[in-house]
Amino acid sequence: MARFLLDVNGAKLPVEAPGDEPLLWVLRNRLDLMGTKYGCGEGQCGACTVFLDGQPARSCQVTVAAAAGSKIITIEGLDQNGVLTPVQQAFVDEGAFQCGYCTSGMILSATALLREHPRPTQQQIIDAMDGNVCRCGTYPRIVAAIRRASQRMATEGSSHVQD
């Protein structure tokens, strides 16, 4: 067991955990941030995606020791005072989920994509999102949600996302 001070969604949170424990389990089990999901624990499904210093990362593949010192953003840290980000709102507007289990990871990956490519091509969407599995097969709607968010961000000139 070791002590870490994690920077999660803008708050400094002390945790005690084995240093090699994946960040995923620290977030979920020690900080009660359950929005980050376990889908495989092998870096193959994207359900556990978070931002580390603004970059999307698979939290099942990052140890807590490695994550300490980085700014961590989880799905719970996206909306501000109840206002959804354009990507979150677009997922609602397009109904881009069925069971919703992949949704957190999809939204984080899509947010990262739109930061890098505000007007992504089809190929850029596929490249950025291919590591995220939606077993319910909601892919076409997720693509539609990404396009909708992209448009909305272009009109509003802001990504509404903190790093």
Add this chain to the structure above:
Amino acid sequence: MSRISSEPAQYPIRERLHWFELPRRDFLKLCGGGLLVCLSGSPLRAQEAGGHFGEHELPKEIGAWIHIGPDGAVTVFTGKVEVGQNIRTSLAQLVAEELRVGFNTITMVMGDTDLTPWDMGTFGSRSTPTMGPILRNMASAARQVLTETAAQRWNTDPSRLSAGDGRITNPATGESLGYGEITRGEKLTRTVSGDPPLTPAAEWKVAGTAVPKVNGRAFVTGKHRFPSDISRPGMLFGKIVRPAGFHGTLVSADTSQAEKMPGVQVVRDADLLGVVAPGSWTAEQAAGAVHAHWNVPPQISNAELFSYLPAHPENAGRDDSDAQGSLAAVEKTLAGSEVKLQQQYTIAYIAHAPLEPRAAVAEWNGNQLTVWTGTQRPFGVRDELAEAFRIPATQVRVIMPDMGSGYGGKHTGECAIEAARLAKAAGKPVKLIWTREEEFTWAYFRPAGLIRIRSGAERDGKLTAWEHLNYNSGPSGIDIPYDVSAKLVEFRPTQYPLRQGSYRGLAATANHFARESHIDELAHAVGMDPLQFRLRNLSNDRLRVVFQTAAERFGWGKSKPAAGVGYGIAGGTEKGGYVATCAEVEVDPAGKIRLRRIVQAWECGAIVNPDGLRNQVMGAAIQGLGGALFESIQFKDGRILNPHFAEYRVPRFSDMPEVEVILVNRKDLPSAGAGETGIVGVAPAISNAIYSATAKRLRDMPMAPGAMLGV
């Protein structure tokens, strides 16, 4: 060998279950003031259970409850569960419609065995056609009760009053009362039976519209708590030490290293070997530190599967239901047919791989057990738990938070039982989440199958004879919808090497793959366009309409595909749903296949929520393309060889064709379920398109593992 039924929707309970009479629960007291409407003696209940309930007595109690509080809030209690198929929204729409209240006043309480009436389970596309009418009946009856109560209050005739927006109004006097006010906080209980009048779909205002998913916001903010997100005070985390292979028996286990780890307790309880620890990571490490030796008997591999199945008949190769048709008639007609064909098709084992693996949190309070778990059968799992611990079912409560889906894969309660056994041993609540590898290995699979078809036709395109024998995969969707005078259609149960069970659409996918591929072969053999050949032999109007609708949108017959491109069409009907699928594929000279486009037409009666329906039908088609092209479980010596997403390929963004879904709305027909049958057309449509592109006929699913044809 596991005794899980291959087709739970047909044979709901092969596992031993006991029906415990429902007690009148405290719930009825807890409900407080207001109107509680119960429906009893509904013929629909009997219909849902079908004729296959065996020795189990049908519940005599109520199918669902609707409560209207003094504040006008409406709460609907149903044992059905939400697994992503959107019934939390669509069932509420039906209630809002009949009750004449705003959609947002309704709360659905679902799948909690202490709060909701008994329910067989959420599968077989039964929620919409059975629970839908039950709830509509009750809501309509509730509206009647409210109208009558208001009429008494105002000393007038109920027929003079109107209901709308949660109020009863007397147009003559202008008097108006909210539903909650009518009950005056008194406790009114009504049990209704019979068939109150229902609003025809043509007049629907809330039902039939694209109401967004009720708790959509909770999913995009990460707030929704799935079963694996449940947490209890003092909870520990469990891990099971699994056998080295199926049917393995424990020879020895050295647990000393694990026991030395901080906070770790090793649990050995008969055949169960597991650990609990204060953290899930520690539990995983501890389970890995247990050195166990297992005796695993020799078992067959997937390479031998399709010779094994027909060689090992079960139950003398007979299904419980009678075969349809006669062999003599088929033989005779075949002999006289101008064109004859005989082919064999195979379907590999595939996994459901729901993104949320099986998960359970179990908590004991004395002899009372509460388990939160993801399952399509909360009452079934409750009974499994009661049996496992030899306690009455009344001492077990199963709560099913809306889960990360199941696709037919979460009918059984093994994870719940494991969590409860660990919790009992630890004396604390325990959470158990199966790893992806466990989910791929220790759940159950969609049955593999071998299908043999013999057929005959006349040169003018008339189908004359049809024989369809299905080994192991199941009888669902086995009957041919085309007109044919001489046929034999038979499911032949066999012994099977892997644990197998329900899956979205059951065997309808396998049977449609074989049948609709074969029909295509026959069309080519008589030199007819595959769509024309189908229509020539099809008098089922609903199926004709979806074929024509899909073909028209796809542009079938309008243009010749370019070199290396092919078009295919397939369709069918099952569980009240009618589907036709057109596919366009491209195969490059090296044999690499790309699915370019899918157009799917769908009809299932009156549409309750077009948005949710479109999502389901599209999702089914996309899930179906995985099994069609590349999903396949590899196994050997009692082990799964590809139990990870890295090796077991599921459809991803890069596999997406353009997908178009056309919904045919038949407001004049009862609504059927839509979660399953949308999957059946994809595989044969792709197979037929591949033939059109390459003149190669692929008869084995998956057709292109590794994205290469037949590799």
